[in-house]
Amino acid sequence: MDISTVDHVEFQVGDIEATARLLCTGYGFGPLGEGELQGQRSVLLGQGGIRVLLTAGPTGYVRRHGDGLATIALRTSDAAAAYAEAVTRGAHPVAPPAAWRRDDSVVVTATVGGPGALSHRFVERRGDGFLPGGIAETGEPPAGPLLEIDHAALCVPDGDLGPTVRYYEEVFGFKQIFSERVEIGGSAMESMVVQSPSGAVTFTIVAPDPVRRSGQLDDFLRANDGAGVQHLALSTADITESVASLKASGVRFLSTPDSYYEGIKSRLGAIGRPVEALRAGGILVDRDHWGEMFQIFTESPFERRTFFFELIERHGALTFGSNNIRALYEAKERSRAAAEARA
Template sequence: METGSLHHIEFGVSNGESFINSFKQKFGFVCVAYRSRQYCKQWVLKAGKATLLVTEPDSRCHLENTLTENVTKITANDPLFNCWWTLESNKDHYKDSVFNIALKVTDLKQVIKNVVKGGGEVIASPQILKDEHGTVDIAVVKSCVGNVYHTLLSYNDYSGDFLPGFSSPRSNLIEENVNCNGLVTHIDHIAFVCEQGTTPQILQWYEKCFSMKRFFINNNEDEEEGFLISDTGIGMRMKAMEYWRCSETGLTSGKSQDSIRFVLVESLKGQGANQVDIFLEDHSGPGVQHVGLYTPDIMTAVSTFKESGVQFVEPPPAYYTDDVKLSEIQKVGFHVEDLRTNGVLLDTEADADQELENPCQTDRYLLQKFTKPIFSKRTFFLELIQRVGAQGFGAGNITALWRAVQAYMTENGSS
């Protein structure tokens, strides 16, 4: 089983089979594990190291009051479901969203101590899950951001496909879109939409509870202000932090591919309503807005995913006619028409103090593209990102990407 710092992200959905079929056909994910309980069905999807847990609760869990007490008792000892049930019990659950980001930790007991000391809430105390493949220590804590929870996992030699309690899926769930194989390798980052003015407290919470460290989005970023986008109809502040598996013991630098970055996004005062406010309204509060899927070949990924039915937001046409951008594109050897055809953005701006994966490489750049929201409301979407040496986020791309999202969000009301 893969052992990156990000173990999996969990979606709560109303129609699990429809969701997993969409991810299999459109993005090349494969269903590797499944479990069914009285109160829910859960599927595990994988593409490279990117792992998604899809949870469809039984509708009776929240429709029949007579079952509420019984379901609470049943799920109390099931850490792989009780964070959803806690959301539902607190009327804090938003259907069709990412609500759980599971992290692999080195010392679970110490992390739980840090969470308690930092003012965090432990939903499920540490316990042991086991099956014929080994044992896993597990606990669940509530994040300080909206409906987000964190399942914490610690293990050394568990050999199962996912976690104890899951089995191989039915044969009809294993079918995959072979055209998409290898086009998604791992999750690059996760973006949260936050209430205005809350990012300093959120950064502090994650530093205290999980020993996460500030990560600068771009070399133009101010430490206190963050990275600001003050453009027509946008007006956003962005800050980021980084987590790696051994961060709580300081055993690694966190600069490996196994680290995960959280990006915080909030609107700016006096800028008017924008996509951040739209998310907060449609999602009924803060939460996960998008997940960055890493691809080693974004051109092939975009064209293939489009053929599979993925819908993307398109960047403004002026992006590909700007003289500075044209020079930048040509410098790294791309043809602007190839980028324009796929609506892919390129930015060579990278943090100068980052170590290069290839020391001989002089041109470092990013390629990025956003999908349209994947649910019925204007909430969660996906990003495709390819890095060539660059470790940060390009300033030009950020503004162009968010301008494209803003145009789509304001032109399309929720269903």
């Protein structure tokens, strides 16, 4: 199965206008078109190489899961063959192959199920257009601060981590490339990373440890009513400038304590950004055998406080900031505690 990259992602939302306004005003996306798909209104947004489809979620979906990332579309050279192969390997069929046509342009799509309510849409493209005859395109993507989709993080219940990893290995041909356990106070989480043979599609799969104290992953699973996409990582060329720009536009990020920055030089030595610039933006830094990376996580923009975004800048690093997973977990726990105090 030749999965090359993430073609687009689709959010199911209760209020398209409000979500589009949030992503355009806050995150720098631009409107590219709109149409009606399977009887539901959809709006296409873009920025750099990122394409986001917003669909007016069916009442049952939004009532059960809230607004969230419902579909990660995978680019392939033959969508019908990929669909047939995935179903043969055990994937749940969601939508059979369908062709979208206009003039000489043809896009073939077919969809199978993933963890929880997540689905994966195979996309085969020949010619121009996002979904010819389905989405009427009206604009070009702006040159904003965000470039590409780096990876997605999927949260699954305890006991589903291993089976979910095997599902991606057996159905899609992904390989497990990393695993880690993180303990924070009385809580703990397990994570495994799977990646497509092309190296361009990466999923971090996380699960809570039920023996330890309930934490933010348990909160996600309750609010989302099961497994789903916890966050989507978007790459940027200059994270300090991007964070400053997004903050000025109203985007809120998780906080990082000053103590984190006091230990950077002793832990990593010289890094490619001034420590004070990272401190000012609340940006995290890590290094692996191949290089360094910078990352930061937003607060959830949705009512149920489930899904959120990550910004990431890589300089050769191939991993996912394993030394920062603890910092993220601690930041989410602080945010969780603050929300409980306000309630």
